[in-house]
Amino acid sequence: MTTLEFNAELIKAATSENHSMIAVMDCSFIAKSGKKTFGLDQFYNGSHNRVERGLEVSLVAVVDVETEVAYSLLAEQTFDQGFCPELTRMDYYLHHLEIAQPQLPPQVRYLAVDGAYAKEPFVKGVRALKLDVISKLRRDANLRYVFEGEQKARGAKRKYDGKVDLADPTRLTWVRELQSGVELYTAVVWHISLKRNIRLVYLLDHRQPDKPSYAVLFSTDINQSADDIYRFYKLRFQIEFIFRDPKQFTGLSDCQARDVKKLDFHVKLAGQNLLPGRLYFNASFTALNLAKLDAYQQQSAQKPFIFSMASVKRRALNDHLLDTFISMLELSPTVIKSHPNYQNLRSYGVIAA
Numbered sequence: 028m029t030t031l032e033f034n035a036e037l038i039k040a041a042t043s044e045n046h047s048m049i050a051v052m053d054c055s056f057i058a059k060s061g062k063k064t065f066g067l068d069q070f071y072n073g074s075h076n077r078v079e080r081g082l083e084v085s086l087v088a089v090v091d092v093e094t095e096v097a098y099s100l101l102a103e104q105t106f107d108q109g110f111c112p113e114l115t116r117m118d119y120y121l122h123h124l125e126i127a128q129p130q131l132p133p134q135v136r137y138l139a140v141d142g143a144y145a146k147e148p149f150v151k152g153v154r155a156l157k158l159d160v161i162s163k164l165r166r167d168a169n170l171r172y173v174f175e176g177e178q179k180a181r182g183a184k185r186k187y188d189g190k191v192d193l194a195d196p197t198r199l200t201w202v203r204e205l206q207s208g209v210e211l212y213t214a215v216v217w218h219i220s221l222k223r224n225i226r227l228v229y230l231l232d233h234r235q236p237d238k239p240s241y242a243v244l245f246s247t248d249i250n251q252s253a254d255d256i257y258r259f260y261k262l263r264f265q266i267e268f269i270f271r272d273p274k275q276f277t278g279l280s281d282c283q284a285r286d287v288k289k290l291d292f293h294v295k296l297a298g299q300n301l302l303p304g305r306l307y308f309n310a311s312f313t314a315l316n317l318a319k320l321d322a323y324q325q326q327s328a329q330k331p332f333i334f335s336m337a338s339v340k341r342r343a344l345n346d347h348l349l350d351t352f353i354s355m356l357e358l359s360p361t362v363i364k365s366h367p368n369y370q371n372l373r374s375y376g377v378i379a380a
Contacts, residue, residue, distance in 0.1 A: 030101070030309040030310075030313060031100065031101045031126070031127065031130050032130065033313065034098070034099060034100050034101065034130075034309075034312075034313055034316055035100065035130035035131075035132075037098070037313070037316050037317070037320055038089055038098045038100065038132065038316070039132065040320060041096075041098060041316075041319060041320045041323045042089075042091045042094075042098075042132070043091075043093075044134070046091050046092060046093040046094070046134075047091075047092035047093065047134060048089055048090065048091055048092060048132050048134050048135050049089070049090050049092060049135060049136075049137045049138070049139055049161075049259050049262060050087060050088070050089055050090075050100075050127075050131055050135050050137065050138045050139070050158065051087075051088050051089070051090055051097065051138070051139045051140070051262070051263050051265065051266045052085070052086065052087050052088070052120070052123075052124060052138060052139075052140050052144070052266075053085075053086060053140065053141055053263075053266045053267075053270075054070075054083050054084060054085040054086065054105060054120070055073070055083065055084055055086070055270040055274075056070050056071065056072040056073065056074070056079065056081055056082075056083055057081055057082040057083065057084055057279070057280055058072075058079075058081050058082075058280060059081045059082045064082065066082050066083075066104050066105070066106055066107050067080060067081065067082065067107060068080070068082075068083075068105075068106075068107030070082070070083040070105065082104065082105075083104070083105035084102050084103070084104055084105070084279075084308050085102065085103050085104070085105050085119070085120055085123050086099055086100075086101070086102045086266065086269065086270070086312065087099075087100045087101050087102075087123060087124055087127040088100055088265075088266050088269055089131065089132060089135065090139075090262045090263075090265050090266075092258075092259070092262065094331070094332045095262060095265060096265070096319065096323075096332060096334060097262075097265035097266055097268065097269050098269075098316050098319060099269050099309075099312035099313070099315065099316055100127050100130060100131070101123070101126060101127040101130075101309070102308040102309050102312050103119075103123045103126075103308075104308065105119055105120075106119060115148075117144070117146055117148055117149045118148075120144065120149065121148070121149055121152040121153070124138070124152075124153065124156065125152075125156065128156050128158070135158070136158065136159060136248075137158065137159050137160075137161050137246070137248070137251075137259055138153055138158045138159070138160055138161070139161040139162070139259050139260055139262065139263035140160065140161070140162050140263065141162065141163065141263070142162055142163035142164065142165065144160075144162060145160075145162040145163065145164060145221070145245075146220075147220055147221050147222055150221055150223075150247060153247075154247060159246055159247045159248040159251070160246065160247045161244070161245070161246045161256055161259050161260050161263075162244070162245060162260070163242065163243065163244055163245075163260065164218075164227075164243040164244070164245055165243075166193060166241070166243065167193075168191075168193065168218065168220075168243060169190075169218070169219040169220060170190070170191035170193075170216045170217065170218055170219070170227070171186075171187040171188070171189070171190055171191060171216060171217040171219065172187060172188040172189050172190075172191055172198065172214070172216055172217075173186070173187065173188065173215055173216060173217055173224065174186055174187055174188040175188070176188070186217070187217060191214075191216055191227075193229070193241065193243060194241075196212050196229055196231055196241070198214070199212035199213060199214045199227070199229055200212060200213050200214055202253045202254070203254075205230070205257075207234070208232065208233055208234030209230065209231070209232050209233075209234065210230070210231045210233075211228065211229070211230060211231075211253055211254070211257060212228075212229040212230075212231065212253075213226065213227060213228050213229065213253035214226075214227050214229075215227070215249045218245070221247075223247065224249050225245040225246065225247055225249065226245060226246045226247075226248060226249045226250070226251055226253070226256060227243065227244075227245050228243070228244040228245065228246070228253045228256045228257055228260075229241060229242075229243055229244075230242045230243075230244070230257070244256055244257065244260050269312065269315065272315050272336040273311040273312055273314070273315050275336070275337075276315075276336045276337070276339075276340055277310075277311040277312075277314040277315055277336075278310075278311050278314075279308065279311040279312070315336065318334075318336060318339045319334050321339075322334050322339065335377070335378045337377075337378060338377035338378045341375075341376045341377050342373055342374065342377055345372065345373050345374070345375055345376070346373060349363075349369075349372060349373065
């Protein structure tokens with residue numbers, strides 16, 4: 028069984044078939060010193076808000092919409108541009124998704140990604156995989172209103188009804204007020220660069236009347252509701268917790284391997300062994316999945332599922348210390364562990380729900 032298949036089975040065990048699920052995808056910078064590590068290149072480091080030399084790991088994950096918990100499916104290392112110059116980074120990301128797509132849960136219809144992925148080749152490739160893209164647009168996105176009036180009897184059909192001015196939402200359809208001072212609008216418009224109609228979702232924040240601001244989301248599914256697009260895009264940020272926890276707790280940034288022979292090359296792209304799939308990358312993410320599955324199975328059905336890797340680590344340490352005390356003091360494990368306060372000791376120092 029491959030790592031991808033194992034994670035797919037693990038996700039199936041940790042989620043319900045009755046729950047809605049979406050796919051999410053993003054990449055993260057991995058700091059690496061030295062000059063000989065395979066894949067070293069200039070990548071964007073979100074922590075420092077600048078491009079730095081290091082490694083990058085791309086991740087496809089699945090988010091349970093009801094519990095709002097994300098599980099990693101497959102991680103792959105991003106190549107340096109010199110390794111295969113004819114392929115762009117978007118080509119790598121798209122092929123990564125192509126590998127993972129057959130193992131996505133059957134209820135997954137949408138892929139939520141950062142605005143950096145909102146490029147025509149990537150969006151077109153995702154649609155070819157029978158998934159719709161939910162993402163974010165630039166504030167200066169080149170959009171056109173779709174003409175819906177009566178066409179002339181003769182001549183070319185009119186397609187557009189003017190340029191979309193994102194600073195003026197009056198032609199958009201008002202949906203509802205998300206909270207006091209924040210309103211949600213929508214419309215179906217034509218995106219010039221993406222070369223397709225999209226469902227536009229416009230969030231207007233006028234809590235500061237003298238300085239209103241807005242954000243623009245979209246979906247390639249023009250029939251999707253604005254509320255779902257807004258909700259699913261917010262869930263995209265669950266992937267940031269998947270990156271955070273392995274970096275802090277399961278060794279994602281710790282491996283010092285640099286020899287290409289020690290990497291796991293198992294996927295072919297354009298007839299070449301290109302995507303290395305960094306075995307230790309996937310091991311770190313899978314360890315997090317296993318911790319989530321264990322927490323899910325221990326969770327009371329009456330309570331919402333809340334997960335903290337820091338609490339998992341703390342509880343494991345507490346168990347080890349308690350077992351050590353019981354052994355060294357020659358106490359009865361049965362008597363101690365059946366005491367009403369034993370579970371309180373196991374949970375000492377964990378993050379309160």
